[in-house]
Amino acid sequence: MTEMPKHSVALDAKIPEGPLADKWTHHKNSIRLVNPANKRLIDVIVVGTGLAGSSAAASLAEMGYNVKAFCFQDSPRRAHSIAAQGGINAAKNYQNDGDSVYRLFYDTIKGGDYRSREANVYRLAEVSANIIDQCVSQGVPFARDYGGLLDNRSFGGVQVSRTFYAKGQTGQQLLLGAYSALSRQISKGKVTMYNRHELMDVVTVDGKARGIIARNLVTGEVERHGAHAVVLCSGGYGNVFYLSTNAMGSNVSAAWKAHKKGAFMANPSYTQIHPTCIPVSGHYQSKLTLMSESLRNDGRIWVPKEQADVDALRNGSMRPTDIPEDRRDYYLERRYPAFGNLVPRDVASRAAKERCDAGFGVNEAGEAVFLDYASAIERYGKTEANVQGIQAPSAEKIRELGEAVVRAKYGNLFQMYEQITADNPYKTPMRIYPAVHYTMGGLWVDYNLQTTIPGLYACGEANFSDHGANRLGASALMQGLADGYFVLPYTIGDYLADDIRTGAISTDAPEFAAAEQAVRDRIAGLLGNNGKTPVDDFHRRLGRIMWNECGMSRNEKGLTQAIADIQDLRAEFEKEVCVPGRPDRFNPELDKAGRVSDLMELGELMCKDALERKESCGGHFREEYQTPEGEALRDDKGHAHVSAWAHTGVPAEATHHKEELTFENVELKTRSYK
Amino acid sequence: MDFTLKIWRQEGPQEEGRMETYPVTGITHDMSFLEMMDVLNDQLIRDGQDPVAFDHDCREGICGMCSMFINGEAHGPNRKTTTCQLHMRSFKDGETIYIEPWRAAAFPVVKDLAVDRSAFDRIIQSGGYVSVNSSGNPLDANAIPVPKDDADEAFNAATCIGCGACVATCKNASAMLFVSAKVSQFALLPQGQPERMSRVQRMVDQMDKEGFGNCTNTGACEVECPKGISLDNIARMNRDYLKSQVTGE
Numbered sequence: 001m002t003e004m005p006k007h008s009v010a011l012d013a014k015i016p017e018g019p020l021a022d023k024w025t026h027h028k029n030s031i032r033l034v035n036p037a038n039k040r041l042i043d044v045i046v047v048g049t050g051l052a053g054s055s056a057a058a059s060l061a062e063m064g065y066n067v068k069a070f071c072f073q074d075s076p077r078r079a080h081s082i083a084a085q086g087g088i089n090a091a092k093n094y095q096n097d098g099d100s101v102y103r104l105f106y107d108t109i110k111g112g113d114y115r116s117r118e119a120n121v122y123r124l125a126e127v128s129a130n131i132i133d134q135c136v137s138q139g140v141p142f143a144r145d146y147g148g149l150l151d152n153r154s155f156g157g158v159q160v161s162r163t164f165y166a167k168g169q170t171g172q173q174l175l176l177g178a179y180s181a182l183s184r185q186i187s188k189g190k191v192t193m194y195n196r197h198e199l200m201d202v203v204t205v206d207g208k209a210r211g212i213i214a215r216n217l218v219t220g221e222v223e224r225h226g227a228h229a230v231v232l233c234s235g236g237y238g239n240v241f242y243l244s245t246n247a248m249g250s251n252v253s254a255a256w257k258a259h260k261k262g263a264f265m266a267n268p269s270y271t272q273i274h275p276t277c278i279p280v281s282g283h284y285q286s287k288l289t290l291m292s293e294s295l296r297n298d299g300r301i302w303v304p305k306e307q308a309d310v311d312a313l314r315n316g317s318m319r320p321t322d323i324p325e326d327r328r329d330y331y332l333e334r335r336y337p338a339f340g341n342l343v344p345r346d347v348a349s350r351a352a353k354e355r356c357d358a359g360f361g362v363n364e365a366g367e368a369v370f371l372d373y374a375s376a377i378e379r380y381g382k383t384e385a386n387v388q389g390i391q392a393p394s395a396e397k398i399r400e401l402g403e404a405v406v407r408a409k410y411g412n413l414f415q416m417y418e419q420i421t422a423d424n425p426y427k428t429p430m431r432i433y434p435a436v437h438y439t440m441g442g443l444w445v446d447y448n449l450q451t452t453i454p455g456l457y458a459c460g461e462a463n464f465s466d467h468g469a470n471r472l473g474a475s476a477l478m479q480g481l482a483d484g485y486f487v488l489p490y491t492i493g494d495y496l497a498d499d500i501r502t503g504a505i506s507t508d509a510p511e512f513a514a515a516e517q518a519v520r521d522r523i524a525g526l527l528g529n530n531g532k533t534p535v536d537d538f539h540r541r542l543g544r545i546m547w548n549e550c551g552m553s554r555n556e557k558g559l560t561q562a563i564a565d566i567q568d569l570r571a572e573f574e575k576e577v578c579v580p581g582r583p584d585r586f587n588p589e590l591d592k593a594g595r596v597s598d599l600m601e602l603g604e605l606m607c608k609d610a611l612e613r614k615e616s617c618g619g620h621f622r623e624e625y626q627t628p629e630g631e632a633l634r635d636d637k638g639h640a641h642v643s644a645w646a647h648t649g650v651p652a653e654a655t656h657h658k659e660e661l662t663f664e665n666v667e668l669k670t671r672s673y674k
Numbered sequence: 675m676d677f678t679l680k681i682w683r684q685e686g687p688q689e690e691g692r693m694e695t696y697p698v699t700g701i702t703h704d705m706s707f708l709e710m711m712d713v714l715n716d717q718l719i720r721d722g723q724d725p726v727a728f729d730h731d732c733r734e735g736i737c738g739m740c741s742m743f744i745n746g747e748a749h750g751p752n753r754k755t756t757t758c759q760l761h762m763r764s765f766k767d768g769e770t771i772y773i774e775p776w777r778a779a780a781f782p783v784v785k786d787l788a789v790d791r792s793a794f795d796r797i798i799q800s801g802g803y804v805s806v807n808s809s810g811n812p813l814d815a816n817a818i819p820v821p822k823d824d825a826d827e828a829f830n831a832a833t834c835i836g837c838g839a840c841v842a843t844c845k846n847a848s849a850m851l852f853v854s855a856k857v858s859q860f861a862l863l864p865q866g867q868p869e870r871m872s873r874v875q876r877m878v879d880q881m882d883k884e885g886f887g888n889c890t891n892t893g894a895c896e897v898e899c900p901k902g903i904s905l906d907n908i909a910r911m912n913r914d915y916l917k918s919q920v921t922g923e
């Protein structure tokens with residue numbers, strides 16, 4: 001392993017000239033366009049049908065391009081975006097609480113701990129309002145107030161109400177909107193949809209992305225698909241930790257194959273650990289369930305102040321409701337009075353870990369804190385009693401009325417909690433703990449969302465672009481739809497303008513043949529292996545290494561060890577893994593084997609990236625770099641850059657490149673939520 | 675907890691299927707049903723046997739991917755619960771559990787418990803959308819107020835996860851609940867009005883083409899629907915469909 005990067009080149013993000021607020025308009029007006037007749041001569045592949053992919057595919061098709069879209073689920077509607085709960089941000093300022101494009105921009109830069117690109121973030125804030133208009137016109141049933149206008153809620157890290165929502169199913173409703181737009185283009189023949197297909201490799205010809213190798217997951221057929229450009233919208237890779245809130249199939253393979261073909265991976269170790277998830281319960285647990293951040297609007301987070309109360313809770317001799325107010329430590333309100341329970345996720349997660357590490361965790365494993373709705377229920381109940389004109393309501397009546405309000409706002413989340421834990425969260429506080437949720441890192445892209453491979457683009461969670469070292473709640477949905485509806489469809493034209501005379505891309509080129517053969521060989525190798533150990537076993541072990549050493553807090557010794565451990569695990573996988581079944585059948589174990597194999601390589605690179613970043617910022621907390629109060633200590637002189645890694649064969653020996661971040665419009669400050 | 679599992683095994687769409695018996699042991703009450711299946715598959719792989727194929731992804735009741743017919747009920751014994759949200763505490767230690775795929779002509783088996791539900795996608799493609807482009811500049815989102823009750827009802831209809839339990843549970847394998855949920859969502863919103871009549875015609879026609887059966891109002895679908903989609907949607911769709919035929923739109 002090399003200690004220092006071999007050499008580092010500066011990356012050009014192609015940020016347009018001019019004042020921040022004019023960059024995007026100016027850029028749109030000056031980039032090249034492809035006229036409608038020529039668009040019909042151009043094919044684009046979109047991998048993924050989440051918010052980013054569905055919206056990109058639908059928009060590209062509307063503009064006239066021929067689109068082929070791919071997803072591994074049995075329907076595009078089931079992409080992981082469907083599971084997003086809490087909401088989507090937009091600078092509409094409907095609440096007249098002082099919101100603006102600039103404020104959303106500023107909050108996002110600050111929330112990301114000054115590790116994102118100003119120009120991209122500003123553009124995101126700028127198009128955010130359009131997204132809501134677009135979705136409403138598609139028939140997305142957002143929550144409304146009694147006057148019939150759109151309602152908003154607040155999310156962490158901000159002091160305005162700019163989050164639009166559809167109960168706890170915002171992602172579902174937005175995705176179904178994008179899916180309906182996609183379906184419309186499928187019916188017109190402008191999009192050809194490939195369900196149950198997995199990207200196996202990206203094919204480059206003369207240095208340009210010219211297609212993909214895909215596997216039909218039902219028949220096992222390995223297929224070549226050519227196109228003038230390829231857009232990866234394949235989502236995040238939180239499943240590198242095995243346990244996460246991501247769907248079981250979420251994976252890094254599409255991005256990782258691109259990385260191995262020359263696309264740089266940016267800030268791969270930036271991981272978001274979400275503070276409010278249902279705690280781990282057993283060895284066979286397959287995933288963790290999020291309790292939406294919107295719950296922090298009304299819920300209060302606490303642990304007991306006294307060890308004796310913790311012990312009593314753990315041995316069951318006391319219930320949480322038995323602990324009086326003055327023996328409770330509302331630690332977020334105590335430490336961060338200005339933002340209280342609505343501090344950003346990285347801050348809230350670390351604070352929970354700090355309390356649990358100090359011995360105040362409230363479940364048997366000592367890894368849980370309370371999220372309590374009692375005071376919200378009482379507050380809402382009193383208001384409702386007033387509204388209904390009930391004189392001197394009993395405590396019971398207040399509870400009943402308050403529970404009804406909470407049920408209307410968060411009912412499906414409370415029900416989900418009860419289904420999993422068999423506890424009634426209306427009566428007793430929820431037990432929650434941080435869990436892996438989102439990956440800010442991803443494929444490096446320039447302002448046009450193009451990777452370092454010409455003709456290869458990345459949108460949504462698959463790219464690294466907008467969230468710096470920590471993403472604010474309700475901003476992933478915004479980014480996915482911004483990329484897909486409003487950014488990529490324009491910026492890709494600038495590249496495709498050169499391709500109007502190219503003609504259809506033939507898949508007979510030797511590059512396609514070679515890529516296909518490599519895929520076939522890998523499949524045969526996995527199936528023919530004489531090992532005994534199921535894939536999940538490796539995945540679990542990878543997850544444990546990553547969670548312990550590259551999770552909520554990291555240090556040099558642990559990361560170095562983790563790299564060695566993952567390398568051992570990878571070698572063992574090649575020898576010992578057992579993949580049953582046939583190549584020409586529906587074979588989920590085979591799909592999983594390919595994905596886990598890529599996740600292990602990614603994990604190694606993540607540790608390398610975390611090791612290189614000798615500072616703490618956002619979700620990346622290096623124990624060596626903290627303030628006396630235990631807050632993240634940034635190093636703006638040495639690390640105000642994006643780390644972009646080039647593959648060299650062994651992940652831990654990737655070459656380090658930098659994109660220096662320049663801040664012209666915000667002043668770099670220590671983030672404070674106190 | 676220990677169980678005896680009777681599971682439908684079928685190599686592929688063309689092959690014949692059969693029920694096979696498997697014991698599983700060491701299950702805990704807080705495991706989900708799919709985690710129990712993971713344990714079984716782990717055992718099968720270690721024993722050199724073919725694991726049971728089944729569809730799943732989110733494992734939190736929202737993607738609509740999981741689809742098991744458990745002890746004669748779509749998604750198992752609990753109401754408003756998908757297979758992935760079902761926990762083993764809902765079963766008795768030592769019980770025999772029957773696990774089958776969705777059965778409907780329009781949902782051919784892919785392998786074992788996984789079926790092909792692309793017919794649902796084609797129904798949406800036939801008209802389950804508002805024809806608006808994303809490259810244009812639509813109205814401001816608050817330009818048209820929508821009464822809260824309408825918005826809430828449209829939302830309730832829109833929470834359908836497209837799982838197909840309604841079809842699997844219906845003795846006629848009818849897709850009326852699924853189709854009516856989408857038709858209703860748009861029928862209740864101002865944005866859905868311009869295409870309201872043509873939409874319902876096209877979607878119902880496509881549903882018939884896909885080989886789903888007729889609705890005879892038994893209401894079993896509503897009972898088994900994990901999202902509590904209401905039969906009122908079917909009534910609303912029927913009214914719109916009749917109207918669309920009368921007006922000839």
Ligand SMILES: Cc1cc2nc3c(=O)[nH]c(=O)nc-3n(C[C@H](O)[C@H](O)[C@H](O)COP(=O)(O)OP(=O)(O)OC[C@H]3O[C@@H](n4cnc5c(N)ncnc54)[C@H](O)[C@@H]3O)c2cc1C
Binds near residue numbers: 461
């Ligand atoms: C439980 C949960 C709740 C969340 N809540 C919120 C929220 O309230 N607000 C918010 O802003 N964000 C939220 N997020 C984050 C947000 O949902 C995601 O970041 C976002 O939806 C990602 O969208 P995407 O389009 O980039 O990718 P995804 O939706 O993950 O889509 C990925 C697509 O790529 C396809 N794909 C992947 N790999 C391959 C391959 N190899 N071959 C072929 N196809 C492939 C998949 O089939 C899928 O179609 C939440 C996340 C979780 C886990």
Ligand code: SF4
Binds near residue numbers: 841903
């Ligand atoms: S109506 Fe209910 S049962 Fe039918 S597909 Fe929708 S959610 Fe599933």
Ligand code: FES
Binds near residue numbers: 756
């Ligand atoms: S796995 Fe997504 S609904 Fe069950």
